[in-house]
Amino acid sequence: MSERPAVSSSGEAPLQPDRSTDPATQVWAALQPQDRALLARLARLAPPEARLALVGGAVRDALLGQTPLDLDLVVEGAEVEDLARATGLRFLFHPAFHNATLTLEDGRGVDLVRSRREHYPLPGHNPQPEPGTLEDDLRRRDFSVNALALKLPAPGERPTLLDVVGGLGDLVRGELRPLHAGSLRDDASRLVRGARIAARLGLRAAPELLAQVPDALAAAQHTPRLWAELRLLLTEPRPGAALRTLRDWGAGGLLPGLDLLMALDARQDAGTPVSPQVYAAAALHAAPDPAALAGQLGLGDKPLRLLSRARSDTFSASGTPERLLRELLRPESYPPLTGKEVLALGVAPGKAVGAALAHLAALRRSGEVRNVQEERAALRAYLGAPAELQEVKKP
Incomplete structure (x- = not known):
């Protein structure tokens, strides 16, 4: 355990793996019963020489005591399309990467990914994949805590945890560590993804991560996926905490509006629901060109x-x-x-209500009224003026 425990975005102690329990048993027990049944069935359907593993965030979150809902599996030594078809579930096959997405009865998707290794021809560009082993697949990932795998058991066996890069130790220490020295230069979107994970789980940046931030920022403009990660940041449970993490890492300039997003986090902490649309609008407000930023983030016009x-x-x-x-x-x-209130204060029904409201709106814009009491006084003065002077004041 490290000397200084990580501080979660909620201000509470971060979740910690239960070190009194076998990690593989802990992950398996954290899954929903129907998901355990699906994984066991996939292991039975695969040929004897194949290896299947639950990977990534599901394993990480299960070790932190959470129930994983998103399932990603790596398949080595079997045709992914054949395996997907054998389940009898609806699926979509992606021939470019030989991956498939199963659709469960509850509407969730399960990704089946052919094990591969990959390299980046240029920073920010799409990686070039080629077939590889399960271990190769884990080593191509972004952070060590996301490179943990639960190898599915053959009939009569027990699941085992596969940790080829020391992710379990980093999870226990509360550290977020990239897998190699060029990880964030190859894909600058990993910087934003890392901030999202760190803020949500209370992890702190390992020195290796902080050392790569300048390279990531230099490659950011050549990384289209960066905008998708920033859009996802706005859907985090506490986007302000995630953006503050980026700022603390020296990358706060990737998205404006930190103070507003943190203020919205505070409202959420106090019990006020805040939607991703409100967070997005707050970020746009702080941008020099809100419409341009909305387009880059793919937010639509809402x-x-x-x-x-x-x-x-x-x-x-x-x-x-x-x-x-x-x-x-x-x-x-x-x-x-409101219109109802100005009626109660003596404005005649009809067009006079709209005229009175427009008059008050002009006074608000010019700063001549600063509270509801001053509005009432202004309305009384407006109603007391001769009819020929009761015109809407122009801003």
């Missing part, structure tokens, strides 16, 4: 529309995303008078 509504003076009810974002963008903002 966050942009949300940001526009939050920036406007249009009434938003308490608890709405617009109201939540507006309270952060304009801390001095307050719930403006």
